[in-house]
């Protein structure tokens with residue numbers, strides 16, 4: 001079995017990738033403060049912003065490939081801590097690409113749809129990045145600098161993700177499930193659009209791209225949907241009254257970082273390579289089933 005190193009293993013996406021990758025690879029999950037708690041995945045603790053630690057870890061583990069999913073993934077957090085977020089989102093990513101280059105192994109970097117300004121969707125791999133917040137700027141800088149450092153980069157740009165999470169992490173759907181379950185009113189934007197997929201679909205797509213090795217790929221879903229309509233689908237899957245969800249406009253948002261209105265992806269290149277996301281409705285239904293069975297959705301803080 002080939003050895004695969006996955007960073008961000010204590011976070012939402014890294015955890016989902018580890019869970020699937022373990023079927024085909026000898027996986028080591030890299031966590032930072034929050035342990036992923038896998039029974040069947042070896043985990044190592046590492047602060048990826050410390051070059052000496054990362055170098056020692058790479059030397060000791062000698063992976064055959066690296067998937068880099070660790071980041072400060074919140075646009076608001078990046079704005080609050082520009083230099084701290086830069087250290088992990090840009091500097092650590094570029095250093096890791098350099099170490100992968102020295103070891104002659106592929107490095108798959110997780111990027112985002114938030115590198116686009118949202119004014120001319122759908123966005124394909126040929127679209128020029130036009131970030132409107134610091135998080136998007138950092139991701140674009142990382143993409144370019146990693147590519148300059150290492151010839152074997154695979155860049156997977158991800159859409160909005162939702163799904164099952166490890167303890168202490170969150171995706172976009174957990175707050176919705178909690179609010180709807182509690183019967184509390186909420187407002188969701190009717191004018192912010194994405195092409196979301198579940199963490200499971202995203203992880204499977206990412207792992208398949210590790211084999212196919214495109215230089216750049218968009219792994220969006222097949223449907224463009226507003227936050228509001230997404231919320232209604234979650235309410236329906238939970239059997240809850242959707243009237244608790246009010247329509248709102250993004251212009252009323254008090255979020256500190258700017259958000260693009262419509263960063264829907266054109267993922268036809270990935271579809272032609274065999275990437276097959278299910279409908280959002282089916283993905284949500286499957287997730288609600290898992291969550292109900294586990295009966296352990298935690299209310300995330302913040």
Ligand SMILES: NC(=O)c1ccc[n+]([C@@H]2O[C@H](COP(=O)([O-])OP(=O)(O)OC[C@H]3O[C@@H](n4cnc5c(N)ncnc54)[C@H](OP(=O)(O)O)[C@@H]3O)[C@@H](O)[C@H]2O)c1
Nearest residue numbers: 008010011012013032033034047048070071073112158161
């Ligand atoms: N979630 C989405 O909807 C979405 C959409 C598009 C793209 N993405 C991208 O997908 C990737 C994963 O995002 P996510 O949603 O899984 O975020 P997440 O749940 O916040 O996970 C990120 C992980 O990175 C780790 N990390 C942060 N600083 C680190 C450091 N200095 N050293 C080592 N690890 C560190 C965090 O560990 P600690 O918490 O222990 O510090 C955390 O486990 C990111 O690149 C993000 O930009 C996510």
